[in-house]
Amino acid sequence: MSEHDDEIPSALSSEPLSRAIGDRYLTYALSTIMHRALPDARDGLKPVHRRILYAMRELKLSSTGGFRKSAKISGDVMGNYHPHGDAAIYDAMARLAQDFAMRYPLVDGQGNFGNIDGDNPAASRYTEARMAKPSESLLEGLAENAVDFRPNYDGTLEEPVVLPAAFPNLLANGASGIAVGMATNIPPHNLDELVEACLAMIAKPAIEDDALIDFIPGPDFPTGGVIVEPRENILTAYRTGRGAFRLRAKWEIEDLGRGQWQVIVTEIPYQVQKSKLIERLAEVIQTKKVPALADVRDESAEDVRIVLEPKTKTVAPEMLMGMLFKNSDLEVRFSMNMNVLIDGRVPKVCSLKEVLRAFLDHRRDVLCRRSQHRLDKIAHRLEVLNGYIIAYLNLDRVIEIIRTEDEAKPALMRENWAVTDGAPVFLTEVQAEAILNMRLRSLRRLEEMELRQERDNLLAERAGLEELLGSEKLQWKAIGTELKDMRKQFGKGTAIGARRTSFADAGEVEEVPIEAMIEREPITVILSQMGWIRAMRGHNALDAEVKFKDGDGPRFALHAETTDRIVMLGANGRAYTVLGANLPGGRGMGEPVRLMADIPNEVEITHVLVPKEGEKYLLASTAGDGFICPAEELIAQTKSGKQVLNVKAPDQTAACVPVSGDMVAVVGENRKVLVFPLGELPEMAKGKGVRLQKYKDGGLSDIRTFTAAEGLSWKDPAGRTRTETDLSEWEAKRATAGRMAPRGFPRDNKFN
Template sequence: MSEHDDTPPQSLTSEPLSRAIGDRYLTYALSTIMHRALPDARDGLKPVHRRILFAMRELKLSPTGGFRKSAKISGDVMGNYHPHGDAAIYDAMARLAQDFAMRYPLVNGQGNFGNIDGDNPAASRYTEARLAFPSEALLDGLAENAVDFRPNYDGTLEEPIVLPAAFPNLLANGASGIAVGMATNIPPHNLDELVEACQAMIRDPGISDDALVDLVPGPDFPTGGVIVEPKDSIRESYRTGRGAFRLRARWEKEDLGRGQWQIIVTEIPYQVQKSKLIERLAELIQTKKVPALADVRDESADDVRIVLEPKTRTIDPEMLMGMLFRSSDLELRFSMNMNVLIDGRVPKVCSLKEVLRAFLDHRREVLCRRSQHRLEKIAHRLEVLNGYIIAYLNLDRVIEIIRTVDEPKPALMAENWAVTDGDRVFLTDVQAEAILNMRLRSLRKLEEMELRNERDALLAERSELEALLNSEKAQWKRISAQLKEVQKQFGKGTAAGARRTAFADATEVEEVPIEAMIEREPITVILSKMGWVRAMKGHQALDAEVKFKDGDGPLFALHAETTDRIVLMGSNGRAYTLLGANLPGGRGMGEPVRLMVDLPNEAEVTHILLPKAGEKFLMASSDGDGFIVPGEELVAQTRAGKQVLNMREGARTQVCAPVSGDHVACVGENRKVLVFALEELPEMARGKGVRLQKFKDGGLSDAVTFTLADGLSWKDPAGRTRTETDLSEWLAKRASAGRMAPRGFPRDNRFN
């Protein structure tokens, strides 16, 4: 190539970046979908699980045999069939042994394989494993050409493409996985019910989806629990292959005598870690989000036993559990997405009927392949038996040839042998070889009779197998009989086969008011100047002596009840809500209110009130803008509170007073008083409001509502109550400037 030749080397190719990336990503996506994330509809296994079971079979780890170190098993799987990390292989094998993860565990584990608390299994060098009985049913037939094999990753060995699978493992044990652009999540089911559904499909291939759901009413989780999903929703989920199931913990009320009781949770939802559930329940107690719950204890041993103590015995257990179902993983929604590989190649979201049909078609193919394999074995054995029988009929001549001829095999094959009925035949290569390998001890008359009996039995079996292969009806009858054997071995008549997950109608207690969960008791709420709040038991005198920290003193005090929602109005125009039952007790100095609500450091509490149903409040800023707000609009649901009064920067909340009467009286910092009709103020949930009084300088000092006919009252400097009934001098339209306050009006410009 010359130095001026710009032609690229022949080994390089050029293509657009988008096509190059697209092709490579598509290759990766297909690999992930087909060889990693999605299970096969026929045996319900992903490649890693299939390779683990096959490698354990090759190691002869039968359910009745001995255990082998998990490190040995994962090492064999990695070295022979699955060229990925040994940690991933061991994690997959450990899950197959977990009875809280698998409805029908496929591996028997010995050692620490993790627990329902979420603890990880011990290292593979410490644990041992062998196949479980359900795995035997999945592997049965591998040696009889039931399925196709393919070369392993380096071409030195062969592995099965799919397992024969004597039961619908995909639905029995479930599956989950995330591929590229698609995912799957299939819950476990009861094997006995699945077999009944398969039998119904064999009897009636056109059976409806609803009829199948009558036989398979829903998932059967290994950890039990109670499904509270409506029946119609379950039918739709199984018809479309997509849906969700509401699953709740199973609980019971335990009577402790003398009216005391506690709740015992005996089963928790599937895939919920018990330790994290306990932590969440403890957090609910600490944050007082469920005030009716006093304590939670984990008394579990081999079984689950979570003790929930109520704060008071007057609480309804159903109501308490309803709150906990809403706030914790004692209830969850298990999403179902039956996205599986059909025939190991095509990903598809399948209905319950389609998944069972894929399994049954696979079983029919396995049956035909095993029958054909058996026919080939019978043909070979019959050929050998016929050779033996010829040898017995001509025993002396056979012995003579073997003794006198240097190469007896060609001589045996060249001889024209006499058989019954005067016929004569030649020996085949297989027959001659079998005769030469026959032991001397077999040369007895009894052996000849046994050979003839064996031949007759094989002929009968051959005719039976040929009839089976020629009749679809006979094939389905045989499959039905095989399913009955599986049902007998793993069905509801066995210890592990009974249904664990129950069904119930959801007791709808989701909208339980939190006040209903609290024992109603009188309290006296005290807020100090430095922002410390506490609740004294009972209704004490509001001016009673109360201890405070050095430099602190009383700011607000009011009578309330533990069920009340107490509203704190901030100078920033936001309303914050505290539940009476959540306030700290009165023995100490209380707690800073800023730990309970998100009140900014630059803001302070200006008012404390108890909004009642139907009550309204007059809201006003220091700028003189205001409006009427319904009391229920002041109650906030979060720590951050709720913005009620919008103000410019530098203004503050000045008035938050209950509305009573028909007129409003305002007084400004300039000591001018204005009275106008209450109907001139708008009613709003939040906002800036309208101008109450006009000021040249300064702002609003106070405002109050009153009944004009009764007059306007205030306390004079001597502490005497004074009432002014003739207010015509100050009566004007809203937003007027007003007139100077009457003689004797308080110097602090406050009405009360």
């Protein structure tokens, strides 16, 4: 063992694993929250977007100038300010140029920047970009010390901490992002309405969110649409910073003549890809979830035009759209979570008022900093002007000093330029430097009147700026003027500023039952032994000959209508439902019913029925338990079915018969018959039920209900109908064993 074995290098330290992981994960979380996912409440931008706009400004890509390759822009952003992947930077820049994603696009793109169908932008080497007009408003004031700067990631350059932001971009364009433990999702709004709200806040700082909603009734999405969220919910969302907005597509009816019509969708909800919406509508047609919809076509060019053809002209357009809103992305729910960084440091879920207040306070800070910067520039210029005036009044002496002195600058500063009997006047270093840097051609322009006029103008401007900085009232007035200028550029009177999203009452398109949208026609439902189902047109004879696949044969046949819900009861006591209109036609062999409903392969279908409103059914298991169930409780809303009768293997469903009359007759596999009053059975939505008949061995074979006055009927072995009115021999209390069946009772122990 060496003498160095017990030495631990000083660079190593020991700490619990949980603390080490926790500290590092916290660092990562803070970095994600502050530098990636959440926008700043002041300018509404994340760091990547802020760096893109700043880099475009440094490249002098103004909204009226030329375009540059997107690859050049994303490369500069990556190399100078944002040390992340160029693909991520380009994707972020491309989104800023998409007019269907941004309410007020910040980048003016040339080339393929993607479309509302969901197609990706072309590669960065093919597209070009420059700043859009709104982004210039966000950057205005950077050269006037409006905001703080910080070193870039390698310390070679500087970048702004936040942009001056002449309009509330956070709400105007919205934002979305997922951080660690928190997320944000802010919808875009109308700039004109935001300016009105800001002016109202300036006039009345204590204004409440309830009053602000009068100016900002809701989001304004770039793709338009119709908001159907109640005003109370919108107010709650803006007051708390969390909520949701129901957004529907905008549609209209196009008359085709002769009573024919079709629906034209002209605006789709925000962030819904049109191609996927068309696919979803096609799937709705294929699965017959909306039977009234016959076809969907995309006839869009520059605008959105989706054609929806109804199956029949008798269906109401409102009914058709009501079902489509429920079953497709023609209606979406946009969740709002106004989680933003306050002062670029503290994440907070803010109300509408808090977000606008953060913007206005930022604008005031920008105004004061720009004013102070201008004051400093004026002070410097006044100093230079005073030097010029001295030089003009003593031009010959200035020229003499410059020609004769080896060091002209110190000589100019030593010279007393005072008028006779006046106080001594000396040039400062700045003034001497400015005089020495003058060109000879400028000497003729150094006219005293012009210099004094410029000095007087600067003195007046300085007085105004000093008054502005000393008066909060004047500051807010100036901010209001700036906001009104923004409204002139991007307000409702401009092409980009008009509100696109409208409001409506959701009640105008109510949800309707599927049956109301289907043309009612008679059908004959046939289910084969192997589980293939089909619907023949019309009410055919139930024993009519029908073709089946090899090895298959008839099992169930019943009359129904296309608007009916067909219920299949499995041996497991579970009810499965299919709509008559969704059944395949009778020309072929049909389709496996197990594809239309999630019926396990091992579960046998024991009964098929068409439950009608107001009817009741008597359900019973082979164990001899049962109850009365209302017809509507047998209808399942999902493909997986609905458990109605609780049975345990090896028991299974034995009977499902319609209830009529006042008595119940039950026969067991032991041929014992029991008759008791119907009132002894409970009415339940689901369950095991109560004991119907007691057995030592075997189980329940059949059950039926009848009217005591009419008697109990059955067919004897010879096929003749026999009716027994005196049933006193078999009448007893429910759950007793009963007595042997009367002579002539069918050998299969079935009443029918």
